[in-house]
Amino acid sequence: MANLASTYSNQGRWKEAEELEVQVIETRKRVLRAEHPSTLDSMASLASTFWNQGRWKEAKELKVQVMETRKRRVLGAEHPSTLDSIASLASTYRDQGRWKEAEELEVQVIETSLRVLGAEHPDTLTSMANLASTYSNQGRWKEAEELEVQAMETSSRVLGAEHLDTLTIIANLALTYNN
Template identity: 40%
Template sequence: TKRLLGDEHPDVATSLNNLALLYNSQGRYSDAEPLLIEALAMTKRLLGDEHPDVATSLNNLALLYNSQGRYSNAEPLLIEALAMRKRLLGDEHPNVASSLKNLALLYDSQGRYSDAEPLYIEALAMRKRLLRDEHPDVATSLNNLALLYNSQGRYSDTEPLLIEALAMRKRLLGDEHPDVATSLNNLALLYNSQGRYSNAEPLYIEALEIAEQRLGANHPKTIAIRKNQEDLRRNRQP
C-alpha cells in the first residue's frame, strides 16, 4: 500500500490499524500501540478531525488501553468516539451500538456496574433493532450483559443470557469458532461460581479444545481457559 499510494494515504492508516489489531489480539500491546497512534494521527491529517474513521481509530486505541488496564487513558477516547459517531452517523447506527458496548466494557472492568448496565442494555436493544435478533453482535451483547450480572452475583439473570448467546453463536458461526469457546468458557465460569462443577467441567474441556485448535496453545484466551479449568479441578478436590 505504501509503494502504490505513498506514505500518506487513508489506506495506509487502515493497514496500520489492521496490523495493530492483530497484535492486540495476540496480547502484543507494545507492538500495537505505536501503530494505532500513527494510524489515528494520519487519519486526522488526511480526513480531518470529524470523520467516522477518526472515531474508529479512537475506539481501537481505547480498547488497547482497556486491555492493559489503562482506564484513565481509555475513557476519554471512548467518550469522544461515541459522541463523534452519534454526530456523524446518527443515534441509530451499529457503530454507535459498538461504542456504547465498549464504554460499558470499560466501566465493567472498573467495577462501575451501575454505569455499565444501562449502556449494555441500550447496545443490546439497538443491535436487535438494527441487525435483527440473529446476528453475532447480538450474541456478543447478550454475553457482555450476562458477565456484568455474573460479576454482581446475579446468577439467575446471567444463566439464560449465556445459554442464549452460546446457542446463537453455534448457529451463526459454527461449533468450532473461537467465540463459541468464549461462550462455553463463560457459562462454565458461572457454573463454577455456583459450585456446579459437574456442569462446568465438560464446557471447559470443549472450550479448551476449540481454543487450542483455532487460536493455538499459547494464545491469551487459550491460556485463560486452561487456567480456569485448572482452578475448577483444584476446587473439586476435597
C-alpha cells in the first residue's frame, strides 16, 4: 500500500496517495506502534503529500511531529533520519518565506552533519546547498556563493564533476552569480 501511495504521489495523484498513506499510518500504528520508524516514515510521506497540495499548515504540523518523535524518543538528535526530518521542516519554512526559522534549522543540520557524517558526505553537501538556497532567496549572494563554491568543490572531488548533485550545485552557483 505504501508503494502504491508512493506511485500515486510520483504521478501527482495527491488525493489517492493521501487516502492510502492515511490507511498505512493507521495500520502501522496499530500493528507496529506510533513511534516505529516505519510509521514515522509513512507520516513523513503524508506530510510531503500535504506539502505538494499546498497544505502548508498540515504539512508543517506533521513534519514537526515526526521530527520531534525521531529526535526525542526514537532515534536521537544525530541520527540521519532525524536530520532528514529537520531538513524537511526547514524546507517547508523556506517555501513559506520564513527565512529565519529555515536558516536556524539548516545551520543545525549542517553542524550535526559535519560532526556525525563528515564534510564529504552527500547529505552534508545537500544541507549546505539548502542553506545556500535560503541565503539566495534573501538576496544574501555572498553567503550563498561561499557555501555553493565549497559544496561544488567537495562534490566534484567526492562524487565527480558529472554527478547530478554536483551539476545541481553548479547550476545553483551560476544562478547566484547571475543574480
